[in-house]
Amino acid sequence: MTEASGVITETAGNGGPVRVAVPRTWWQRHGTTTTVWVLRLALIAFVLVLWEIAGERWIDITFTSKPTDIVTRLVEWAADGTLWLHSWITVQEIVYGFLLGAVTGALAGFVLASLNLLYRVLDPFIMALYSIPKVALAPLFIVWFGIGMHMKVLLAAATVFFLVFLNTAAGVRDVDRGLVDAVRLMGGNRWDIARKVVLPASMTGVLTGLKVAIPYALIGAVIGELVASNRGLGYLINDAAAQFDTAGVFATLVVLSVIAAVLNVFVGLIDKRVNKWKPIND
Incomplete structure (x- = not known):
């Protein structure tokens, strides 16, 4: 007891x-x-x-502003619709980029980590691509996809993909081999092993990747907006900074922090639901 x-x-x-x-x-x-x-x-x-x-x-408040000025700017933007318009655009880019990068990263990590030889062949190339600063990809993405929403979504997805992929692959490769052997002894096939052992055991890695990737999805979208955009919270930061409106810059950062916090809560809820299978700790 x-x-x-x-x-x-x-x-x-x-x-x-x-x-x-x-x-x-x-x-x-x-x-x-x-x-x-x-x-x-x-x-x-x-x-x-x-x-x-x-x-x-x-x-000097020229450089740091004040909390009251930041609240005033947020109220002004909310009243004239500026806050909602640009926030909605950035939220779409973050969510679409996060979902695209997370789904492709999790699937690729699960499949490639299950194929040991292929994973070992591709591993150095994947790490080389992961090491490229994503901000350096922004000009190339502009050439390929223009300056519309697609570019920001794909830049966010590229950032998220590697984080989810690497954590998922680590989770798959760390699965207890004893459990795999036990399922095989009981007559289980590869599908049974993948569905009943590898997938549940690797969910910790997947969820870790999702949590880590949330701020990077935001970073990818905002970087795209900072480089080339006339809409979104990244554009608001650029516009406020150009006018030496420090309160506007901080107000935008507050909104971005709130968005990241909401996404973290959402992933936390998924974490609790998915991890119900775990045994009770003594």
Whole structure:
């Protein structure tokens, strides 16, 4: 019998674990999470207040702006529609690029890592392509695809692809060979091994790749907008910087941070759902 996080795990007669809930107070169940969030909010409040005071007394706001000015700029952009128009364009580029890069990266990683010889042949070439700074690809992508949304989507996808591919391949190659041999002894074929062993065991690598790739999807899309665009949050950053509007630059960065946080929450929800198969830890 073991007890962790308010749940007692007992061994049933057939040897399997049985979870028995232990009555706990609200603070026992949510106290740690509440404390963490309170400390986070306190830290944010402290930094914002210090920033506001410093902007009034010690720092030239031409270079750092102030939280109140940033909020004012966000309200102005929201009122005239600027924020929603450019945010929607960037969100589309991020989401489409993330989905395209994630799906192709996961499939390629799963397939190639399952074919050991082919993976060993292609590995140095894949690493060479991965090592190319993605910002260096932007001019080439402009020549190939123009300056429309397609270019930003493909640049974001190219950035995401390698991160998801490498983590997926690592997850596939780290699968416990004992499990594979056990399925073979029970008469399982290659499809059974892939579906019942390799795929579930490699999901940790896939999800790690997805989490790591989220900010890079955003980076890829924004880089494309910074290089050549007249729409999107990257364009807003360029336009604000050209006018020495520091508040506008920071306001755009705040919006990008919110978008990244929302995508991280979404991937976290997928992580919880997919990893339900994992056994209970003693």
